[in-house]
Amino acid sequence: MTTTTSTTTTATTSRHASVRTAPAVAPGTGPTSPSTTTPGPEQLAAVVAAVRRGRTTGRARAVVVGLLLLLGCVVTFAASLVVGEFALPLREVALALVGRGGDDAAFVVGTLRLPRAVTAVLVGAAFGLGGIVFQSLARNPLASPDVIGVSAGSTVAAVGVLVAGTAFGVQVDQALLTPAAFVGGLLATTAIYLLAWRRGLSAYRLVLVGIAVAAMLNAVTSYLLTRAEITDAQRAFVWLTGSVNGRGWDDVRVMALALVVLVPLLLVLASPLRTLQLGDDTARGVGVRVEPSRAALVVVALGCVSVATAVAGPVAFVAFVAGPVARRLVGTPLTVVPAALTGALLVLLSDLVARTALAPTELPVGIVTGLVGAPYLLWLLTRANRLGRTG
């Protein structure tokens, strides 16, 4: 199954590449546009062919990139089930997955690695989605949820619960942290939203208010860290770096439920989002109800980010970088599905690296996303600069 996908995709890529490098040669010879061979005025035919080719290659490229990203996710997913302190061959992993493995394999795969990997996928996808919606709405790559304070609310709540837990002698585990972080994120989000609302929701104002709220909440987090026992501070630090270590099926259930609700909504809203990017007036002109659409988009994106943050902590950089990367890969401004896949792949791969690089010491995944994401963004940046355009 996997091999079929990969051969078709490479074939399409090479066709696509040749069309792009030599656009003037033989328009319409691509398999997807056979109709251009029909007779007619030569120039008109050329124009029609060019337009159609542009459209189909754009779409084809998105599909190809999407499939490649998906393939990457599948391979990495498999690898993260295989690799670890207790190495399991792929065959035993497969047996364990269908319930026929030994007890050890069943435990390692079913209880430790599988939920962790699934969590990584879902969290990454959610961050990718939230990021690209915000960045598109504000038309500014800086407007990612990391910057505008959604995660700051989750963080302050989680750290607060940790510190309070010690103060009151309560054992605080992930099952307590996740809801706390979610409530914190939701409260911060609501506050940001209400404070930014003034006769409509300007994306720019949203970003500025978000930065202000984030600064305030981060200060409180820093303060809580100075009041905490050092062991709590360390745990809190791991959490606020972003980690999928020790996440179980409960976390998967939370993430999956949220995404089942949010993703269809987002796909419906993708079309108004695309129009909103052309500017409010243009969007209004083609019949988009600007304010309700924007409000709905913000709510959905905030939902994605706060759930993901609640489960895994504010994993550095995923929401920030998934959108721009997907955009470069696909070549069109708005790429919802590729952004989600990019996020998922990024978190999966980073987690794999994080738990193997310094083994037996496990690093939180957020460290690796930061280390990997930053150079990549810089590369994008220098590339964009060379081409004379930015952002």
Next chain:
Amino acid sequence: MATASTVQARDGAPSPPTRPAARRSALASAPSRLVGLLLAVAGLGLLCLLSLAVGSRPVALPDVVAALTAFDPGQEDHVVVVSLRVPRTLVALLVGLGLGLAGAVMQGLTRNPLADPGILGVSAGAALAVVVGITVGVSTLGAQVWLALAGAAVASAVVYALGSTGRSGATPVALALAGAAVTAFLVSVTTTLLLLDSATLDQYRFWAVGHVAGRDLSVAAQVAPFLAVGAVLALASGRALNALALGDDVARSLGARVGLTRVAAALSVVLLVGAATAAAGPIAFVGLTVPHVARALTGPDHRWVLAYSAVLAPVLLLAADVLGRVVARPGELQVGIVTAVVGAPVFIALVRRRTLAQV
């Protein structure tokens, strides 16, 4: 004009240049701006006195004056004022000055209203250097000053180099993105170091809140030269920043030396932020908020924005420090926490009240 600037603000992208004279501001004429500035300076003076008098051990104002003019080592009040509160107030003044000016220069230089030491990687560089210092066992205040300064300098040089490669040069978005990327990278390295060694984390968390308590005069003396050079460079770049606000091409055609201005302004930011961070730890929000307030008061002329920022930022910092001593008696809240908690609502009110004055 008002509608035009509204549209720009909504864009979120850096605004295309508009004629500075065409925008309204609270203090429209030059004399009223000067009066406003003098009032702010007077307020700053009062706050300094307050900062000397207020604390877990309140000192009456006459005693404060007496401690300064006729110091008597036998009187406990005098000792508290001279040995604890004077250095602390002085450090707060210097740090405020540095952050306010740096924020204003940075926002003008990048033409980005969100530019802030935190976003352009300067704080992250300083923090990493301090953490590396703690890890290898160098954690005296004097050493931290130099480490933070070096870290800030290296980080901002890297950000600037990365942001300005290529034909289009150091565009606002390129710089901000480079800053965000470098910040993320540095924070990751910092976090790794902190997680691998809990003793380092234990020290770092107290540095990271940002505070001016417990600083002595030697700290002020160490950072003062850097701040002085940085402040001179910053204040001198006002006119050139005005030209840059019109866009590189127009600025060039007006005879401004664009490259030189950028380098000088960037250098001043490094000196100011590095020294301020070294003295007090990373203090968020002052560099971001104060220039916005200044711009709302004076209009877009960078010379006035710089002057107002240089006075208003220490006002904010001193007020926050005094407040931090009062609200949590007998303990106190670190100034970095108070500036954020107090500054954020002000900033939000500003964002809501009117269209933000564009840089």
